[in-house]
Amino acid sequence: ADKTIYAVWEANKYTVTFKNYDGTIVKEFTDIAYGTNPASLAVTTPAKPADVEYKYEFKGWTPEFVNVTGNATYTAEYTPIKQTYTVTFKDYDGSTLATVTVPYGETPAYPNANPVRPATAEFTYEFDAWTPVIVPVNEKAETQVYTATYKEIKNKYTVTVKVDDAEHGTVTGAGTYEYGETVTVIATPDGCYNFSKWSNGETSAEYTFTVTGNVDL
Secondary structure, X not given: OOOOOOOOOOOOEEEEEEEOOOOOEEEEEEEEEOOOOHHHOOOOOOOOOOOOOEEEEEEEEEOOOOOOOOOEEEEEEEEEEEOXXXXXXXXXXXXXXXXXXXXXXXXXXXXXXXXXXXXXXXXXXXXXXEEOOOOOOOOOHHHOEEEEEEEEEEOEEEEEOOOOOHHHEEEEOOEEEXXXXXXXXXXXXXXXXXXXXXXXXXXXXXXXXXXXXXXXX
């Protein structure tokens, strides 16, 4: 009997490979028909681990997709995004003065006027520097802490010494002294009067004390 036979055609199949930045295979398709656009293939979005300087955002595949005409390989591309780190500035007592966010490789700067340390009876303090020396944010950025250091300036005080009747005696020892200095004031009466006491109640005519503030005797 009459018979018709038809030829059946099948498109050639090719391998399409998707690789990560380091050459590892993300996905490989071994039976992709000629003319298929690789954009239609289900490929998991790859990732690139962050390092101290950058984190990476998936950008796409290179080269650009073209319809399959043979075996093809596409490699993941990433956009590097500069890592930022928190740098802490602390005062002499450990309290936090400020925190700043700094991109890797940039040098942090304290955002305010130089800190001030309250004076004590013994010292006035003048800001000196940050310790350790400030350096660009580096691989140890997570632990970058800078502490304010101050110059100690010894306070000076005035010792004032007077007599209640200058005609009948003299006193010595008045002057300007640093905190902690030992001072001796001496009252020398004339022949008409005897020494009685100092205004603070001290009864020794030769009175020695340590300076801790202004003194008026």
